Amino acid sequence: MKLKKGNRLIKPKLVLNEISYAAFGKVILEELTLTLDEKSIGIIGRNGSGKSTLAKILCGLIDPSKGKLEVHINGKNRSHPNLKIGIVFQNPDHQIIFGTVEEEIGFGLKNLGYSKSEVKKKTALTLQKFDKxxxxxxxxxxxxxxxxxxLCIMSVFAMDPAIIILDEVFSGLDLPTTKALDAYIKNLPQMIIHITHSLSSLEKCNRVIWLDHGKVLLDGSPKSVLQEYSKHMLRNVNL
Known part of the structure; x- marks a missing residue:
């Protein structure tokens, strides 16, 4: 399966300037300063390291307590990241609300203002691109x-975002299903920010960021970061 973005050249970039986030007196993210412009970026870390909170800030679901997020599309700063960034959550039951596949994919398109005929056409085209x-x-x-x-990935893809964030989409899936889903993800034309515990799925990323207690512990190539992360996890196994 090959997914194409047409003839448009999309160049997204996210710039985080000293982003912090705290809730109920607890600091979850602390002064993150990053520029994200690679095609595929993996984010790893233990549970509670701030990964999902960062994802919600990046797509505009929550605002940072401090700092500033800039979303650049083709060199222009967009004030509303949720218009150009899609997110797929860990549990599809929290995202799927309609009874049929056609209705589910069409819902986001309707919210973007497409006519009934356009929704029907784009829904059919999306299913065709995924061979479904x-x-x-x-x-x-x-x-x-x-x-x-x-289905959640297709629904987000149909809305034509420049960036797609995947937040633990492999959680609870068996190995064959994970591999099959990963094959679709690797062919998406959008910039992908992939938050996962499945380290093997990040080996082909352009960059991997390791979060620990709300800070960047390591940032670099998949080989270097995943190797150090694996060593760290083995040293800190709790039985």
Whole structure:
């Protein structure tokens, strides 16, 4: 499967200037300063390291307590990141709200102001690009967990964001399903920010960032960062 963005050249960049976030007296992110402009970026870290909070800030679901986020698309700063950044959450049950695949994919398009005919056309085109045209009338309740995650990815893809954030989309999936879903993800044309505990899925990323207690502990190539992270996890196994 090959997904194309047409003839448009999309150059997204996220600039974080001393981003901090605190809730209920607890500091979750502390003065993160990063420029994210690679095609694929992995973010790793233990539970509670601030990964999901960072994802929500990047896509505009929550505001940082301090600092500034800039979203640049083709050199222009966008004031509303949620218009150009899509997110797929860990649990598809928190994202899927409609009874059929067609309705689910079409919902986001309707919210973007597309007409009924445009929604129908773009929904069909999205399913075609993912080789899932036979899904159009399926009930979402009949889909497996992996299929539901793929539906969430397709729904976000249909809205044509410049950046897609994946927040633990492999959680709870078996190895064959994870590999199948990962194959779709690797072919997405958008800039991908992938938050996951599945280290093998990040080996082909352009960059990996290791968060620890709300700070960047290591930032670099997948080989160097994943190797150090694996060593750290082995040294700190709690049985």
């Amino acid at each position: 045209t036979n899904w159009i009338n399926l009930s979402t309740s009949t889909l497996s967990q992996g299929q539901r995650q793929l």
